[in-house]
Amino acid sequence: MKEKNILIVDDEPSVLRLFKLFFLRAGYNVLTAESGEEAIELLEEEKILVFFLDLRLPKMSGLELCREIKKSIPMAIIYAITGYASLFELSDCRVAGFDDYFNKPVSLPVLLKVTEEAFNKIERWRKT
Amino acid sequence: MFLFKSNENNIFKKILPIKYLALSIMIVWTFIASSLLVWNISTKKKGTLENAKIEARTLIRKDILYREWNSMHGGVYVPVIKDTVPNKYLNILERDVETTSGTKLTMINPSYMTRQVHEIENKRDGVKGHLTSLNPIRPENLPDAWEEKALKLFHKGKKEESSMEVIHNKVYLKLMATLIAEKRCLKCHAAQGYKEGDIRGGLSVSIPLLPHKNIERQQIQTLYITYSLFWFVGATGITTGFFFLIKKIKNQITNEIKIKDQERLQGVLEMAGAVCHELNQPFQAVLSASEIIQIKIEHEESISEEVSILIDELKKMGTITENLMNITKYKTKKYLNGSIIDIDEASNYNTHKKLKGKNK
Numbered sequence: 001m002k003e004k005n006i007l008i009v010d011d012e013p014s015v016l017r018l019f020k021l022f023f024l025r026a027g028y029n030v031l032t033a034e035s036g037e038e039a040i041e042l043l044e045e046e047k048i049l050v051f052f053l054d055l056r057l058p059k060m061s062g063l064e065l066c067r068e069i070k071k072s073i074p075m076a077i078i079y080a081i082t083g084y085a086s087l088f089e090l091s092d093c094r095v096a097g098f099d100d101y102f103n104k105p106v107s108l109p110v111l112l113k114v115t116e117e118a119f120n121k122i123e124r125w126r127k128t
Numbered sequence: 129m130f131l132f133k134s135n136e137n138n139i140f141k142k143i144l145p146i147k148y149l150a151l152s153i154m155i156v157w158t159f160i161a162s163s164l165l166v167w168n169i170s171t172k173k174k175g176t177l178e179n180a181k182i183e184a185r186t187l188i189r190k191d192i193l194y195r196e197w198n199s200m201h202g203g204v205y206v207p208v209i210k211d212t213v214p215n216k217y218l219n220i221l222e223r224d225v226e227t228t229s230g231t232k233l234t235m236i237n238p239s240y241m242t243r244q245v246h247e248i249e250n251k252r253d254g255v256k257g258h259l260t261s262l263n264p265i266r267p268e269n270l271p272d273a274w275e276e277k278a279l280k281l282f283h284k285g286k287k288e289e290s291s292m293e294v295i296h297n298k299v300y301l302k303l304m305a306t307l308i309a310e311k312r313c314l315k316c317h318a319a320q321g322y323k324e325g326d327i328r329g330g331l332s333v334s335i336p337l338l339p340h341k342n343i344e345r346q347q348i349q350t351l352y353i354t355y356s357l358f359w360f361v362g363a364t365g366i367t368t369g370f371f372f373l374i375k376k377i378k379n380q381i382t383n384e385i386k387i388k389d390q391e392r393l394q395g396v397l398e399m400a401g402a403v404c405h406e407l408n409q410p411f412q413a414v415l416s417a418s419e420i421i422q423i424k425i426e427h428e429e430s431i432s433e434e435v436s437i438l439i440d441e442l443k444k445m446g447t448i449t450e451n452l453m454n455i456t457k458y459k460t461k462k463y464l465n466g467s468i469i470d471i472d473e474a475s476n477y478n479t480h481k482k483l484k485g486k487n488k
C-alpha cells in the first residue's frame with residue numbers, strides 16, 4: 001500500500017488539530033476538512049479510502065457527505081463520529097453507507113485500531 | 129402529584145357547567161311535561177262537565193217537548209189509578225169524566241205529568257228533576273235555595289244556570305232552564321196574571337256525575353301513563369346526551385394530557401440532545417488532548433500546545449453549563465433528522481460569552 005490517506009471531517013478546529021497530530025504520529029497521511037463541501041473538493045485531488053465524519057456539519061450533513069463519498073468511491077470505508085444520535089438516526093447511518101459509528105468522546109487508540117483494520121481490509125480486497 | 133391534581137381539577141371545572149346545564153334542561157323538561165299533563169287533565173275535567181251539561185239539556189228539552197204535547201191538548205185525560213189521582217190544584221171544568229163503559233178518567237196538566245215522569249226517571253237513572261216557580265200554585269213546587277237564586281237570575285235575563293252539587297254525599301251536575309209561558313199555557317195560568325212570554329218558572333235536573341267521572345278517571349289514567357312515557361323518553365335523551373358529552377370531554381382532556389406528556393418528552397429529548405452535543409464536542413477535544421499529552425510525556429516532548437487546548441475546552445464547557453443554567457426560553461435548532469435545544473439562543477446569559485456560531 002503506497003499512500004495511507006485518511007480524511008477527517010469535523011467542524012471543531014481543535015478536534016481536527018488533535019486528530020491530525022495523533023494520526024500523523026501513527027504514520028498516516030491525514031487530510032482534514034471543516035465542512036462537507038471542503039471534503040468533496042479534497043476527494044477530487046487526493047486518493048482517499050478511509051474517512052471519519054462528524055454527523056453534524058454546517059450546511060451539508062454527515063449523512064449527505066457519506067452518500068456522496070460512497071457514490072464516487074464505492075470501496076471507501078467511512079466511520080461516523082457523533083456527539084448525539086438516537087437509534088433512528090443510527091439506522092439512517094447504516095442506510096447512508098457508514099461502516100461503523102462512534103459516540104463522542106471516543107478514545108484515539110480505538111480510532112487508531114479501526115483505522116489499521118480498515119487498511120488491512122483494503123489490502124485484502126486489493127490482493128483478490 | 130401536583131400535575132395529576134390539576135388535571136382532575138381541570139376535568140371537574142369543565143364538567144361542572146355541563147352538569148348544571150343538564151340539570152336545568154331536565155328541570156325545564158319536567159316542567160314542560162307536567163304543565164302539559166296538568167293542562168290536559170283540566171281540559172278533560174272541563175269536558176266531563178260539558179258532557180254532563182249536554183245530557184242535562186237534552187233531558188230538559190225532552191221534558192219541555194212532552195209538556196208542549198200535553199198543553200197542545202190543553203191537558204190530557206188518563207185513567208185514574210192508585211198513583212194517578214185527580215189534581216186538586218187543577219180547577220177546570222170536566223176535570224174528571226167517565227167513559228161510556230164507566231172507566232174514570234181525570235185530566236193531567238203538564239206539570240203533573242212531568243212530576244210523575246220525574247219520579248220514574250229518579251228510580252231508573254237516579255236523575256232528580258224538579259219543576260218550580262217563585263210563584264207556585266202548588267206549595268210543594270217552591271224552589272230550594274239554589275233554584276230560588278237561579279230563578280231570580282232568570283228574571284234578570286239569564287237563560288240557564290248550572291253547577292256541581294253534592295246531594296246526600298253524591299256529586300251531581302245541577303242544571304236549570306227557564307219555562308216560558310206560552311199561549312197554550314195561559315188556558316190554566318192566565319188566572320195568575322201571566323202573559324205570553326213571561327217566565328213561568330224553571331225546570332231543574334240533577335245528573336249523577338259518577339258515570340262521567342269514571343270515564344274521566346280512565347282517561348286521566350291514560351294521560352298519566354302517556355305523559356310518564358313522554359317524560360321518560362325525553363329524560364333518557366337528556367341523560368344520554370349528558371353522559372355522551374362528559375365522556376367526550378374526558379377523552380379530550382386525557383388526549384390533551386397525553387399530548388402534553390409527549391411534548392414534555394420531546395422537550396427532554398431535545399435538551400438531552402443539546403447537552404450531549406454541546407458537551408461531547410469539548411469532551412472529545414479534552415480526551416484527545418489528554419491522550420496525546422500522555423504519549424508526548426512518554427517521549428519527553430513539549431505539551432504546552434495540548435495543555436492550552438485543554439484549558440480552552442474546559443473554559444468552553446464552563447460556558448455551556450452557565451448557558452444551561454440561564455435558559456429562559458424555548459428555542460430549538462435542527463439536528464440530524466430531529467431537533468435539539470439551541471442552548472445559545474435559549475439562554476439569556478451574556479451574549480459575548482456565547483459559543484462561537486459554528487452551529488448556524
